[in-house]
Amino acid sequence: MIGLVVHAAHRARFADAARTLTGVTFAWAVYEHEHEIRDRVASLLREHRPDGLLLGLVPYARSRDLIPDGLPVRVTRSAALDLALAWARARGNGWPATPVSIDTFASETVDEVAAALDLDRTAIASLPFEPDQPVADVVAFHREHLERTGAPYVISGRMGVAAALDGRTAVLHALATPGTIRADLHELALRIRNKRADAQRFAAGLFLVAGPPHTGPDRARAGLQHLLGDTPEFADAWIDRRGARGVLVLAPASLFEAVTRQWVGLPVLAEARDTLGVRVVAGFGIGGSARLSVTLAERAAARAEQDAEPGAYLFTGDGMTIGPMGVSAVPLTYTYREHGGLEELAGRAGLSAATLSRLAAVERGLDGRPLSPGELARTLGITDPSGRRLIRKLTGAGLVAETGSAQEHRKGRPSRLYRLAITRALEAGR
Structure with missing residues (x-):
């Protein structure tokens, strides 16, 4: 199930895009005004528990704190083509291409489209999207430009702009086309499928009888194997002997996550100690x-x-270690290979230890090569804005250093390059 958070005027457009997906059901959160978004999203998440969520820039900004961690989300947004089509509609109405004021689109996108259409960029006022910006500020931006230039229309990505302008000027909504929405839906569906496949990936667990048992090694190992076979979470696992004192378990990683309470503790070790009278340790891979x-x-x-x-x-x-997991739900500690102190460093940077550990693994793979925020986002599987926010956090913590810039695309501004410095910080803290 995919949840769709849309303005009432967009529902038909999203429904048209969704027709290309089969085997998927949709739950709708439809709003008329921005102040309704939070209640609509909360109701959708509570009543339907979707496997993924597709929503626009404004709904995401208004409800992102409500979205559960780990829920696949796709933020659909108008693209350069959608802006070009809005300009085409203006010309079809007999209006000049400029002067005009545009909101929501990034300045780089406006630059790209204006250059492609050979428009006077100095006659185009643009207001990029800001998550916490109210509609009133966007309307004030357009009014100021209208009073100054007498432009016959504005181009907007905010549905509340037209109502706030009270029909005093024409508003062309640069909406995402069904093709853009369709591509976002397909990408989200693939992410949900891959997440489910990832949850079913196989992992290994090795349980060892550590120390001399009272009943002899063979009997202790046999007792351990029987105990694991009776563990409900391992009902569908493959369990077999491994060496003189080990028992190997192969199962989907999700089963190990269940038996360890999400890699927090391993109560079965206490049961082995109490029922078999032996000390048992375990390793997972x-x-x-x-x-x-x-x-x-x-x-x-x-x-x-x-x-x-x-x-x-x-x-x-990928180099992450979680442990030690005790016989109960003891706190987790994270390390990266032999390095200690990662959890403390992550706290100072305002990141989770798991995220910092992944970044350390990325740094090792780069072998000193710098990367752009966009490349980092693609490597981690996050959005470009999230990649830029992550770079800002790392910069504030002294875990990256800017090293210049590079032209990633033929058009647009050069991207800044950064070199990760996490391993060095870990080694300095030894």
């Missing part, structure tokens, strides 16, 4: 293949054996 997952699980179990108390660790193929 998530990699790109079953072989790599088993290898990572073996390394994680070896790390768990070094601790005095029963516990477990998770090693992932």
Whole structure:
């Protein structure tokens, strides 16, 4: 199920775009005025629990704090083509292309379209979208330009602008075309599918009898294997002997997330201690293949054996470690490979430790090469605005350094380049 948050005037356009998807149901949150958005979104999330959410810039700005963490979201927005079509409608009405005032579109997009249409950029006033900007400010921007230039119309991406102008001037809405919406819907559906596939990816867990058991190693291992086989979360897992004192479990990663309470604790270790009278440790591995997952699980179990108390660790193929996980829901600590202090550094940067660990893995793969905020966003699977916000956070924490700029696209402004410095900060904190 995909949730659609749309203005009432846009519903037919979104419904037309959605006809190309089968096997998907839609839940609608339809609003007339911006102040209604939060209630509509809250009701949609509460009543339908969608697998993903498609909404525009304004609805996202008004409701982003309501959206659950991890819910796939696609923010649909008008593209350069949509702005060009609005100008084409103006010319079809017999109006001049300029002067004109435009809101919502980024300055770079206005520059690109104006250059392509050979328009006088100095006669075009643009007001890029700001999440917390009320409609009144957008209307004031247009009124000031109208009074100064006498322009016959404005181009807007905000549905409330026309009503606020009271019909005193024409408003051309530069709406996302059905093609733009359709592409966003398809991308969101693929993300939901990939997320489900990711939840079903196989992982490995290695449980080891650590220390001399009272009943002999074979009997202790057999008892452990029986205990794991009776664990409800492992009902569909593949469980087999691994060496003289180990039991290997292969299962979807989601099952391990359940048995560890989202990688927080591992109560089955306490049960092994109480019922079998042995100290058991565990290691989990998530990699790109079953072989790599088993290898990572073996390394994680070896790390768990070094601790005095029963516990477990998770090693992932991208270099993240979670642990120690104790017999109960003890707090998580994150490290990156052998580096300590990542959790503290993440706190200072205002990021989660998991995010900073992923960034450290990205830095290692770059091998000193700088990257743009857009490239970082694509690498992490986040939006370009989120990538820019992340760069700002890292800059404030001294974890990136600006190193120049590069022209990523033939048109538009050059992108600034940054070099990550997370590993250096971790090593300095040893």
